[in-house]
Amino acid sequence: MNTIKEVFHAGGVFRPKTAEVTPGSMGLNCHESGADGRLFSAANLLFVFALVLMTSCVPTEALPEIEPGTVTLEAPEEAMYVGSYARVPVLIGIQDVGFDDLSFRVAEGAHGGVVSDSRDRTFDPQQPHTMLIAGPRPGEYTLEAVQESTGDVVGEASFKVTVRSAGGSRGPSFVTQASGPGPVVGSAWGGGPSGLQNVGTNLSTGQQNIALIFVDTEDQRFTSDDDELDEFRTRWQEHMTDGFTMPDGTVRSVRRYVQEASLNRADVTMEMFGPYQLDGNWDEVGAGAGLGAHAQAAITTADDDINYNQFNSVLIVSQSVGAVDDTTASFAWPRATLGRGAWWTTSDGNVTLGAMQMPNDWTERDGRQLYATTMHELGHNFGLPDLYTPEVSGRNPGHWDIMHADRRIPNFTLPNRLRLGWTDEDWVRGYNFANLGTDVDETISLRRPSSGNPGSGNFVGAEIRITDGLNYYFEFRNRDDTQIADLQLPSNRRILGTDARSDPFVPPFARPAILRLPQFPGSVGAVLGEGQAYRETDNTSPIYPVEFEATALNIQDNSADLRIRYGVNDKPDPSIRPWGAPPWQTPDIEVRNERNANNPEWFNVPWQGNPNTVIAKVKNNGMLDAPGVQVDFYVKNYNIGSVPESYLGSDIQDIDPGETVEFSTNWVPPSDGHYCIVVRIPLYTRPGEPPVTEMTELNNIAQSNYDRFISPTASPATRRITSVEVSNPYDLPTRVYVGLDQNNPYYRTYLEHRWLDLDANETTEVEVMMEFTGSLPPIGVKDRPTHKLEEPNRVSIQSLIVDPYDANGHVMHRLGGAELDVVTGLSTRIEEFGFRDGGFGGVVITSEGDPVPGGTVILTITTKGSQDEDPEVTNARGEVQNGQFHIPVQRREGDVQAYFVPRQGYGDATSEVVSLP
Known part of the structure; x- marks a missing residue:
């Protein structure tokens, strides 16, 4: 649950004349350049050899021989996975030709692969390489x-794509230059006193198109x-x-289920391909290779026949290996x-799709119907997690939720229907007892889910706000012989009470997102028949015991009444919201510093x-004041x-009710990393x-x-590198899948691994790289969104x-995520x-030598403390005018460094450190 924001500036074409000499068989790694800055010719190798012997070079592993008159490309010997990347060393043996005199391409076009011209910190002018990105089609x-x-x-070299x-x-690496919607995570919070929570957070309305692909091995x-x-x-x-007709006469299918459950707000189409x-x-x-x-493999194999941009999900139906009665048989257990x-x-191009897998003979092997299990898997594609695990004794929803x-x-269940956008917010009666000053005693009329609009004064359910992110829901459920769903409920004509915790969770989980309400003494629990009540009594109130009671009354085939009674909630509730919108940020944590004080992009x-x-912004959602609340701050790697x-x-501070x-x-983060902030409020009494x-x-x-990267425009374009930790x-060992989204097709993002198998409690890093390409990808973009050129990625x-x-x-759980912003601009330097005239000054110019028109320079002044004290770090700020800046300072001791905070369209820059006595 992390959000990094790095500003990344990239672009342009830079052609420095860097000399390169790599003696192929000398077992040495030494490089010298001629006066003209070009590569030594093959005719000069004797001179190079003599020069190498006179220099203090360190013997290294023998390098490949350079063939005179050619360029040797060391393409990967092993086949590259579709969409992966590899650095290809380039050995030049042509007189008067350097690396910057070359360009690279895949002869057969973008379906075989593309080449990136950008360079990153791994690029060595003496041992240059180019970046090869495998295309979408296997072949040579x-x-x-x-x-x-x-x-x-x-020069040329063959490579294979598989x-x-x-x-x-x-798992293999992955590169995307596509743009699409970001992930739907967390954002069930923030409903506030007057609105419901969990509404539309996994919106799944409209046409849901599925490509069914038959495959075998x-x-x-x-x-x-x-x-x-x-x-x-x-x-x-x-x-x-x-649809097909069951023995009971009902006609069933995934499509009909979705139409009914969504009240025709969603529909399903399906097109078959293969085998x-x-x-x-x-x-x-x-x-056996894993869902990813x-x-x-199936998507690639069927690629010639399917335009994946026309579909929301793919369903991979595979041929099982071994007979149904063979206990050693291999078949695709349903996953999504x-x-x-x-x-x-x-x-x-790169496309966003939900993916499901099913065996062709699922019913013969398991007994469950194809449409039923596929509907459960489609629920995962909608973003809904499993509810049967972790098991909480007597409280998992069971056959009340698919x-x-x-x-x-x-x-x-009602909270899932709200998340999918299949139930209107005004069809649900909301209660927020944390903000009520009087007792509640109210009876409402409920209609079953298939009724649609319940009509004026009626509802399909009630949400009872316990606190932000924790809600009780009540709904009336009964079988409807005209419907597919709820034909075999555990019991009919019942009001069901559930407890829904909003995202996020931190694995390993103690509970699933939705549970049935617990059973307390004097209460029948979560499933209420005529006259039965769910009761909770709170004896900790300093005024009097507070009781919550929900009673089922007047139950009919199509409706039931629910009486809600609740005493004033006289409790404190210090709270803070987790990530949600943007996906991996919380609005309640803010890092403030001199750089972002007047620069909102930071x-x-x-x-x-x-x-x-x-800063942690903590709200007391309760009706009782909360003196002496403690908030603990933590940091971990991005x-x-x-x-x-x-x-x-x-x-530690006091918080009044509703405040x-x-x-x-305070925090001075080390200069060699990127970070995630964690805030915890210990259980408050x-x-x-x-x-x-x-x-x-x-x-x-x-x-x-969250982080931000600036990759300055220079020649060549700059590729930025960072990494994220995953644990x-x-x-027990398990597999972690890693994915990414971006919203700007003028950028390219690299991911080191699509998945990782990690040992128990293992932590590792995954490399992420970003570059501004300045042009649209060669495949997969139908229009030309030129406005995106000016927008961050x-x-x-x-x-x-x-x-x-x-x-x-x-079962798969969402483990976490991180976010970063990538921008581009003209590179600058200080x-x-x-130090002069009572302050520090300098000049900020572009890579082309022109003064920048404006911006801000911030000085970081580090003064060494005593032996037992940490260094003192302070900042001073000044404006740049026509490239010039001068910032008065009082102290004339310590280490001073200048940082240029740019305007839009320019990159940042950092000066050398100046030490003063």
Whole structure:
């Protein structure tokens, strides 16, 4: 749950004349340049050898021989995974030709691959390389080096593209230049006193188009009998869209379920493709390779026949290996991606699709109907998690929600229908007892979900706000013989009470998002028949015992009454919101420093090596004052889930009812990292007789993981590199899937691994790279959004973790995420920096030598403390006018460094450190 914001400036073409000499067989790594700055010719190698012997070079591993008159490209020997990247060393043996005299391309075009001209910190002018990005189509291709002055191809190398998973504990890399919607995470919070929570957070309305792809592997092919294949297709067509008649006379399908449950706000179409023969065995491209590898293999194999931009999800239906009664058989246990945030590599560009996998013979192997289990998996593509795990004794929803159990085909519970946008907010009666000053005794009339608009004065449910992010929901459920869902409820004509905790969670989880309400003494629990009541009694109020009671009355086939009674809630509730919008930020954590004081584009971004103030905005949602609330601050590395953290400091303040108070701590982050802030409020108990414990501790933690990168425009373009940490919080090994989204097609983002297999409690880093391309990708963009050239690229990196305690590997949880902003601008530098005339001054110019028109310069002054004291760090600020700046300072001792905060269109710059006695 992190949000990093790095400003990344890139672009332009820079052609420095850097000499390169690599003696191929000398076992030495030495480089010298001629007077003209060009590569030594082959004829001069004897001179080079003599020069090398006279220099103090360190012997290294023998380098490949340079063939005179050619350019050698060391393309990867192993096949590249579709959409992955690799650095290709370039060895030049042509007289008077340097690396900057060459350009690179894939001869067969973008479907085979593209080459990035950008350079990053790994680029060595003496041992240059270019970056090759594999295309979407498997095959053998040719990477070419072209001498720009003549247009001649002066070097080439073949490389292969594959969709076979290489195995191992680390998945292949991934590159995208597409733009699309970001992930839907967390944002069930913030409803406020007058509005409901969980509304539209996983909005799934309109047409839901599914591409069903039949695939098999080398281990077991589909039948070649056309009649038998047609039977398969007919069965899936019926279960997905057309409908089939059950023995009870009901006609069922995924489409009909969605239409009914959504009240016709969503619809499902499906188109079938295949069967296709995957090139590899079960463990290379089949379900044994994992959902990510299996889905990409199927998507790639069917690529010629499908325009994936026309679909929301893909359903991979595979041929099982082994008979139904074979206990050693391999078949694709149903799985799905949680949401549609994964980018897949296709010939239509990188596309966002939900992915599901099912075996063709699922009903024969398990007994459950195809449409029922597929509907559960489609719920995952909508972003809804499983509800059957972790198990909470007697409280998991069971057959009241299809995200727990699909065998009896229940409807979604009310909080899930709200999240999907399938129930209107004004159809639900909202109560927020935390903000009420009088007792409540009210009876409302409820209609069952299939009724649609309940009509004036009626409702389909009630939301009872316990506190931000924790709500009770009540709804009336009964079978409807005209509907598919709820035909086999555990009991009919009942009011169901659920407890819904809003995102986020931190694995390993103690509970799922939705539970049935608990059973207390004097209460029948969560499922209420005529005259039955759910009761909670709170004896900790300093005024009198507070009782909440929900009673079911006047139950009919289509309606029931619900009586709500509640005493005044006289409790404190210090609370802070977690991430939500933007996806990996919370509005209640803010990092303030001199850099972002007057520069909103740097809002909430820590400034490394400088003083920062970390603010936590804590609200008392209760009706009782909260004296002496403690807030603890922590920091951890930029991450996408569950990494270690370090203590920063604490603050203690009083909070009146309904008031928001800013807590703070000071922090000077090290200069060599990027960070995530974590805020925790320990469980609060108000002192007094009797002591009063807060309403809930479930809203007492928040995180913010956000950064900003500037990649200055220079020649060549700059590729920026950072990394995110990811950790397995479980005591068992498991797989973590890593995905990313970006919103600007003029940028390219690189991800080191699509997935990782991590040992118990293992933490590792995943490299992320970003570059401004200045042009649209060669495939997959239908229009030319020129306005995007001026906009930052917002990148969201997220992770999903497979629950290792789920024997079938079906359950995936959202582990966390990070966000970064990437911008581009003309590169700058600070020159002539020093102390004069009672202050520090200098000149800020562009890479072309022109003075910048404006901006701000901030001085960081570090004065060494005594032996037992940390250095003191202070800042001073001044404006830039026509490139010039001068900032008066009082002290004339310590280390001083200038930092240029640019206007839009320019990059930042940092001066050398000036030390004064």
